[in-house]
Amino acid sequence: MGEETEKKIIEAIKSNFQDAIEEAEVLRPKRISITVRNNKMFEVARFLRDRLKFDYVLSVGAVDYIKENRFQVIYYLLSSKEKVVLMLRTNIPRDKPFTPSLISVWEAVNYHERETWEMFGITFKGHPNLTRLLLPEDWEGGYPLRKDFKLSSSEGG
Amino acid sequence: MTKKNQTRRLIVWDVFNQVYKKIIGWGRKYSLWPAHFITGCCCPEFMQVAGPRYDMERFGILPLPSIRQADVLVIIGVLTRKMASRVKMLWEQMAEPKYAMAIGACPIDKGPFYDSYSVVRADEIIPVDVYVPGCPPRPEAMIQGFMILQKKVEEGV
């Protein structure tokens, strides 16, 4: 059950984009995680789709690291041939939450990027339709999944 | 008119009224038609009640498409803010006499989502006549809820 396929994928990514990759590791069999600088996201995404055949998008999400003043946007990708899951991550500052939209690379990220915008307030530049998906049309309460949005059962809520 | 004739008229009118109310009550309570409308996750259990084993049509409960001709608005499952504005619209479109029923723990007091930011209670939106607790309530509990509503309908004519 070794991790040869996963290691080969990481080698291919690292050799093509040495300075754009902040972190690349095999978490366990069939799980790869790479963290990419935000300005190189588009090129890395095209490389993953065309050369490494990561063609299926599972989802797009984000994590709010409020203590370190950053958001981390995560793209969950699957290779339908190798059956390996890759998490493509990028860090963006919390006070300037902009990241390029990857809708021209994988069109299936449409609804997922809309939901991430709605829940976190992260703007995906280049997305044709950043409008409400899950929350009511007249929602004025802020961005629910941010850590400073407290529920009634949390401390300070 | 003589006093004896007046009294006789009042007695006849009173007896007629009582018989009339009994007939109308019997007719109304055995033909409570809810509109086809589900709001949340208790719906498979409601479909089992409509199925062959717990047949609810033998009590006269037949779902129908149009809200204008419906007698009872059944809120089955979670009520969120986005759906609440539609529920208010539907309630105002129904013709008198109309009743409302809240099935499930969620419309009563938010259920397992007690601290959610987008779940509301049913009686903040419309006046509810019968509450059926459970998550989801057993089919026998839903039928008992309908029987309590039938008693209320008969007495309230």
Added chain:
Amino acid sequence: MSEKSSKQVMRISWGPQHPMSGQVRILIDTDGERVLNIIPDIGFTHRGIEKILENRNIVQGVVPIERMVMVDTANIALSYVRAAEEILGIEPPKRAQYIRVIICEVCRILSHLYGFGLAAEACGGYPAVFLWSTADREPFLDLMERITGTRWSYSFFVPGGVYADFPDKIKEKFLATLEYFEERLEAYRRAWFENKIFESRAKDVGILKPEDAIRLGAAGPNLRGSGVALDVRKDEPYEVYDEIDFRVITQPEGDSYARLMVRYLEMVESVKIIRQAIENMPSGPYRKFVSPLKRLPKGEAYSRVETARGELGVHMISDGGTKPYRVKITSPTLRNLYVVSQMPKITEVLLADVPVILYSFDPWYLDADR
């Protein structure tokens, strides 16, 4: 010239109060009978489960998350529990894994019966097939009530195993129910798949080619109905699926008929899986106790489970407390709804085909809204 000027676009709002819409509003732009655009307007059942799970520990968290899909609660609870077990670094005992697989396959049968019945109702078979499927769920619900105590939302899985062992003499009840169900499957095949009405409404309707299915992100039986053989139970076997002999069902055509045929054949495979699991189940402990107040180690885990609607993933990130820092849920229905919305662009869709296509994708909107 006259073609362009005679185009009159009408927007139909197929709203939340409708006998066959579910908890969604679908906007359909039509020009006569031809559909130009399908826009799903979801969010009517958005409860904020991902936010709620940050305020629940790993034992309490099973309760909100399994209410994502009420007909298929075991598979979703399994995904959450496996992510927690991966962070904790524990593996449940073998008997617990067999019990989990049996309950998950029963839930797959319940969910496919539900989806099958609704698709038949969309094509016009309400009295026959929809009510049959409602009645055929009852024996399985009785079985689940004997084992777990409730009919639908079991909350039976816990990190470390399951809450209780199988009661005595449950094996005979299982075999009797499965024998009854196999007769019913034969009746469905004769009434539905050999039915000219169903063929004319569902064959060659909503054709999805394999490249489009992957590019647009279809999930589960919809992907396999276009010939793409992706199934998490075979790609990355979890629990005891690697010790059980079953095959991945695919159909090459890609139309609505093929997608429903995949669901039907998956029910047949589930019966086989349950039979093997009951025969080979070992004896032993059913739970490795983990305290709900235990502090999770720092780390993350992404677990994948094949639910009845497609692959569902739970990405759990923990920062060392008793409650997870972030739980991200990958929903299969959100992916399927995007494919439905792009259908008018890849194939010709008439207005009467819209319910057939929508229900052949088996949407459950509480799963998309979370």
